[in-house]
Amino acid sequence: MTFEVRNDETGAFAPAGMFDIRGAEAGPLARLRVGVKDVFDVAGHRTGAGNPDWRATHAPADRHAPAVAALLAVGADIVGKTLTDELAYSLNGENHHYGTPVNPASPACIPGGSSAGSAVAVGSGLCDIGLGTDTAGSIRLPASFCGVWGFRPTHGSISSEGVVPLAPSYDVIGWITSGVGLLSRVADVLLPASLQSSCESSKRLLLPDDAWSNADPVVTAALSGSMAALADRFAQVSRESLTGDALDSWQQVFRITQGREVWQSHGAWIERAKPTFGPGIRERFQWASTIDETAAARARDERRRIANSLDEALSGALICIPTVAYPAPLKGMASSDASRTRALRLLCIASLAGLPQITMPVASADGRAIGLSVIGPRHADHALLRFASSLAAPN
Amino acid sequence: MTFEVRNDETGAFAPAGMFDIRGAEAGPLARLRVGVKDVFDVAGHRTGAGNPDWRATHAPADRHAPAVAALLAVGADIVGKTLTDELAYSLNGENHHYGTPVNPASPACIPGGSSAGSAVAVGSGLCDIGLGTDTAGSIRLPASFCGVWGFRPTHGSISSEGVVPLAPSYDVIGWITSGVGLLSRVADVLLPASLQSSCESSKRLLLPDDAWSNADPVVTAALSGSMAALADRFAQVSRESLTGDALDSWQQVFRITQGREVWQSHGAWIERAKPTFGPGIRERFQWASTIDETAAARARDERRRIANSLDEALSGALICIPTVAYPAPLKGMASSDASRTRALRLLCIASLAGLPQITMPVASADGRAIGLSVIGPRHADHALLRFASSLAAPN
Numbered sequence: 173m174t175f176e177v178r179n180d181e182t183g184a185f186a187p188a189g190m191f192d193i194r195g196a197e198a199g200p201l202a203r204l205r206v207g208v209k210d211v212f213d214v215a216g217h218r219t220g221a222g223n224p225d226w227r228a229t230h231a232p233a234d235r236h237a238p239a240v241a242a243l244l245a246v247g248a249d250i251v252g253k254t255l256t257d258e259l260a261y262s263l264n265g266e267n268h269h270y271g272t273p274v275n276p277a278s279p280a281c282i283p284g285g286s287s288a289g290s291a292v293a294v295g296s297g298l299c300d301i302g303l304g305t306d307t308a309g310s311i312r313l314p315a316s317f318c319g320v321w322g323f324r325p326t327h328g329s330i331s332s333e334g335v336v337p338l339a340p341s342y343d344v345i346g347w348i349t350s351g352v353g354l355l356s357r358v359a360d361v362l363l364p365a366s367l368q369s370s371c372e373s374s375k376r377l378l379l380p381d382d383a384w385s386n387a388d389p390v391v392t393a394a395l396s397g398s399m400a401a402l403a404d405r406f407a408q409v410s411r412e413s414l415t416g417d418a419l420d421s422w423q424q425v426f427r428i429t430q431g432r433e434v435w436q437s438h439g440a441w442i443e444r445a446k447p448t449f450g451p452g453i454r455e456r457f458q459w460a461s462t463i464d465e466t467a468a469a470r471a472r473d474e475r476r477r478i479a480n481s482l483d484e485a486l487s488g489a490l491i492c493i494p495t496v497a498y499p500a501p502l503k504g505m506a507s508s509d510a511s512r513t514r515a516l517r518l519l520c521i522a523s524l525a526g527l528p529q530i531t532m533p534v535a536s537a538d539g540r541a542i543g544l545s546v547i548g549p550r551h552a553d554h555a556l557l558r559f560a561s562s563l564a565a566p567n
Numbered sequence: 568m569t570f571e572v573r574n575d576e577t578g579a580f581a582p583a584g585m586f587d588i589r590g591a592e593a594g595p596l597a598r599l600r601v602g603v604k605d606v607f608d609v610a611g612h613r614t615g616a617g618n619p620d621w622r623a624t625h626a627p628a629d630r631h632a633p634a635v636a637a638l639l640a641v642g643a644d645i646v647g648k649t650l651t652d653e654l655a656y657s658l659n660g661e662n663h664h665y666g667t668p669v670n671p672a673s674p675a676c677i678p679g680g681s682s683a684g685s686a687v688a689v690g691s692g693l694c695d696i697g698l699g700t701d702t703a704g705s706i707r708l709p710a711s712f713c714g715v716w717g718f719r720p721t722h723g724s725i726s727s728e729g730v731v732p733l734a735p736s737y738d739v740i741g742w743i744t745s746g747v748g749l750l751s752r753v754a755d756v757l758l759p760a761s762l763q764s765s766c767e768s769s770k771r772l773l774l775p776d777d778a779w780s781n782a783d784p785v786v787t788a789a790l791s792g793s794m795a796a797l798a799d800r801f802a803q804v805s806r807e808s809l810t811g812d813a814l815d816s817w818q819q820v821f822r823i824t825q826g827r828e829v830w831q832s833h834g835a836w837i838e839r840a841k842p843t844f845g846p847g848i849r850e851r852f853q854w855a856s857t858i859d860e861t862a863a864a865r866a867r868d869e870r871r872r873i874a875n876s877l878d879e880a881l882s883g884a885l886i887c888i889p890t891v892a893y894p895a896p897l898k899g900m901a902s903s904d905a906s907r908t909r910a911l912r913l914l915c916i917a918s919l920a921g922l923p924q925i926t927m928p929v930a931s932a933d934g935r936a937i938g939l940s941v942i943g944p945r946h947a948d949h950a951l952l953r954f955a956s957s958l959a960a961p962n
Contacts, residue, residue: 234875238723241759241946328633330759335725364725366637366756480629551636 183255183295186210188217189228190252195244200357202247207263207299209290210253211260212237213334217498220334222256225267225447230522237334239303239345239362242256246361251299254289258336258453259446262304263313263515273505277319277541281500284314287348291318294348301358302348307338308430309496309519310533311346316495316543319533321355322348325553327526330362339433341378342523344425352564355530356557363553373555374548376489380414386517391493391494393553394535394542402492402544402563414485419517425474428522431460432468477523484547486527490559493518495543521547528553528561578650578668582622583612584695585647590639595752597613598796602694604685606655607632607650609727612951616731617651617681619664626953628819632729634740634962636691641756642916646694647863649749653732653848654833655700655733657681658910663845666825667898672714672936676895679709682743684791686713689743695754697743702733703825704914706741707926710940711890716750722921725757732946734828737821737918747927747959751952758948769943772801775809777834781912789930789937797939797958799809799889818867824929826855827863851935861960867957876918881922885954888913890938916942923957924949 183543188210195202210220213233217421220227236244244250255273257265265288276295283292290302292312304311306324315322324346331344345362345389347354384392403409415422442448449457485491497514504508522529527550531543548556582603590597605615608628632791635645638709650668660683661667670678671690676871678687686709687696699706701719702783710717719741740757744750746931752858774794779787834856836842844852880886892909917924922945926938943951 234871235878235945238721238759238946242759245946246761257928328634328726328728331723331726362759364633364637364757366641366759476629483630550630551633552642 173212176567180508181542182276182292182296182297182298183271184289184298186220186222186253186255187270188220188253193244193250195248195250196246198243199247201243201361204248204354205251205259206208206243206301206303207252207254207293208240208250209287209289209304210256211241211300211305211336212303214240214250214253217253219336222258222260222267223272223447223449225445226259227446234332235334239329240334243301243303246302252303254293256289257286258449259336260307260310261434261453261456263512264311264452265314266503269499274501275318277317278500278535278539278550280502281317281540282503284317284500286310287314290317291320291322294318294350295320300349300354303340303540304337304346304348306344306346307342308426308516308523312495312519312543312545313515313528315348315531316499316533317541318345319536319541320348320350321352321533322346322531323355323359323557324522324529325359325363326528326551329551335336337437339430339437342430352532353558356561359553361555373559374490375406376408376410377403377487378414378489378491379409379411379520380491381411381417381520382413382417383518386419386514387494387497388499390537391496391498391542394537395494395544398506398534398544399492407441414491414521422478422524423513423516423520425471426516426524428463428468428471429475430519432463432465435460435463453522463501475524482521482525482527483535483550486547490519490556491547493521493545493547495545499537499540499542502533509518526550528556530556532560532563568739572581576669577671577685577687577691577693578666579691579693581615581617581650581666581684582614583648587946587960588645590643592643594640596756599643599696599749600646600694601638601643601696601698602647602649602688602697602918603635603645604682606700606731607635607698609635609645609648612648612804614731616685617653617655617662617665617845618842620840621654621930624793624840626803628631628729630740632850632948633726635666635729636948637757638696638698640848643696649688650695652681652683653844654731655702656683656829656848656851656858658704658907659847660709661898663848667731669859670713670895671894673934675897676712676935678896679712679895681705681707686710686715686717686743689745690715691711691951693758695744695749696743699741700730700739700741701739701916702737706743707890707914707924707938707940708910710743711894712929712936713744713930714936715743716928717741717926718754718772718952719917719924720758721923721946724759724946724948730848732832734825734827734832737825747956750925751956754948754952759916768954769883769885770801771805772798773804773884773886774798774804774806775886775888777808777810777812777814778916781909782889782892783894786891786937789932790889790939791813792853793929793939794887809886810914817919818908818911818915820866820873821911821919823858823863823866824830824870827858827860830855830858870919877916877920877922878945881942885951886916886942888916888940888942890940893933894935894937921945923951925951927955927958
């Protein structure tokens with residue numbers, strides 16, 4: 173196997189390296205620099221998906237993924253492919269083959285993944301827009317750990333054509349920026365025009381006890397000021413549990429339905445190409461191969477009930493939770509199943525129902541960034557971004 | 568099996584029938600009536616996909632497909648589900664279980680399919696916008712046969728979430744209207760905002776000999792005036808063959824790659840549910856089940872070469888061809904493989920490369936509608952629609 177070396181000191185960029193594809197002369201994103209997670213097709217480059225065997229067994233892309241083409245069409249420039257966890261099936265950002273991009277907010281800690289390079293490149297000022305994907309939290313978690321803004325849109329709003337899938341009923345294209353203004357401007361470009369007008373403001377705020385009590389005290393303490401300021405904007409605030417203490421079973425429903433789709437997406441390639449995976453990823457694919465259809469079907473039924481209950485809870489409301497239950501762990505310490513489980517308990521909420529979520533870099537603790545999240549109703553992406561902008565603006 | 572009877576005399580509406588879901592109070596499509604092909608999820612209704620066994624084995628949809636939600640969000644009203652060929656795997660519009668919607672342009676003839684009901688509902692004035700899908704021509708062919716406008720966007724521009732798949736690497740959401748103005752207004756709503764600005768005008772027109780010589784003389788004669796008027800707009804016109812006489816092999820590449828994906832999409836359900844299919848559909852699924860991966864992989868390689876050659880041919884150019892090689896056949900006469908093969912030779916061009924195509928109801932012959940098509944470069948959807956509008960406007 174040969175590959176080009178990474179060519180910046182943060183390690184944010186994938187083996188494909190940095191390069192320059194100039195976008196249209198003019199347009200709303202003219203001359204903004206985009207780092208593209210190495211699961212998107214960029215014409216003429218191999219899509220590596222964070223795994224050398226994937227890279228070796230796939231030809232260079234004939235054309236850009238539509239989301240990449242869309243950014244180029246409005247004047248953005250693509251400055252490189254960014255590092256991803258292997259096949260995006262991790263939340264750590266520690267790539268066994270290619271290394272760990274340096275978290276700009278706390279260099280001793282993991283950046284989080286799987287859109288690790290996009291979060292690091294934005295946080296380090298190497299690009300303005302980090303294009304990524306989010307299935308289980310792969311935009312939200314690294315944005316939170318790296319102290320930048322991250323947005324996961326409503327599932328199904330943006331075509332995933334030309335993007336390596338992980339679990340299609342969960343996969344979304346998302347993006348990371350260092351300010352909320354640009355987060356919105358990218359939404360104006362990538363989301364269907366129709367959604368712009370479809371936003372109503374929410375009157376109630378949910379601060380669900382079961383979600384908040386799941387987070388480390390250091391996280392809740394760091395977020396308490398921002399959370400209180402946010403709550404002040406609402407006439408009605410509820411702390412009622414979202415799940416009746418079932419967050420752990422939600423997390424299991426997520427993991428089983430996701431794992432089944434992961435194997436359907438990649439099992440045939442794995443059995444044929446026998447790729448080398450790093451620790452954690454390897455065991456996770458192995459486990460995914462054992463999920464039987466009966467268990468998956470039962471979990472899918474449960475997922476539908478959960479999604480419907482969330483749609484109901486979000487009618488006229490927003491949900492505010494910590495993005496991640498704990499601050500970024502030290503490098504080399506993160507691969508435990510226990511921490512993954514704890515992260516998924518909060519991240520699975522928006523994933524299960526395909527809801528839009530924004531993570532805001534509002535706090536820090538012990539020199540580590542802590543993100544606060546707001547989840548909005550289905551298709552209220554623009555309203556959610558406007559609300560976040562209003563929080564960031566001086567009153 | 569029970570189902571509601573169709574409730575209009577054209578038969579355009581699916582067993583789910585006509586109903587009324589009111590969209591937003593205001594918006595760019597306020598109070599326009601949409602008929603939704605019965606492969607899209609509409610919340611609270613079963614998605615029937617044109618087959619009673621599909622309908623019986625699937626629960627009512629929990630929520631709208633994003634494309635449906637997007638139209639409602641800008642003020643359009645959904646007035647019903649429209650009839651489709653079984654699982655959209657036909658170009659005829661003669662549904663063995665539910666009947667044949669009446670072609671408003673020539674009632675003795677088939678309407679074409681698979682978006683048969685959407686084309687008929689628009690042509691009959693029962694709705695303003697016919698939402699449909701196009702894999703092998705399922706928007707373009709029925710629009711041509713029913714004397715209405717039809718648009719197939721660039722593949723991958725609009726998410727197919729909440730839509731029954733047929734062959735995902737070919738499937739697109741498309742729409743049918745009775746005028747080009749509304750065709751564009753729907754594009755403004757459903758396509759990503761970024762594409763609006765990315766259009767350059769094309770300088771050359773290709774009228775490829777191999778495509779034109781494939782059509783019946785009655786079709787080329789009917790289209791000759793409009794084709795000449797269109798050619799007058801271009802500084803350069805070329806009649807050079809597109810394929811070097813290989814249209815038939817292109818059609819075979821299409822059919823094999825499509826068939827393989829069709830079986831991957833639906834084989835498991837067919838083996839489990841053992842549905843009853845009508846003639847034509849049944850044999851086609853049976854054949855799709857026999858395509859082996861080696862043959863499919865070879866055809867996919869060939870497809871990539873074809874798509875690249877089309878991207879090159881369309882650099883700064885448009886292609887103008889007849890939409891269908893023959894006028895709408897009489898009912899009950901259309902199911903032959905020979906006519907399907909002839910139709911696919913022209914329809915496969917845009918499908919293979921995922922290119923945008925517009926069909927314009929410019930002519931008729933012996934009382935049957937004949938559509939003229941223009942295919943544009945990838946992602947030049949808006950430029951293509953603007954060009955078509957300029958043709959329709961008085962000079």
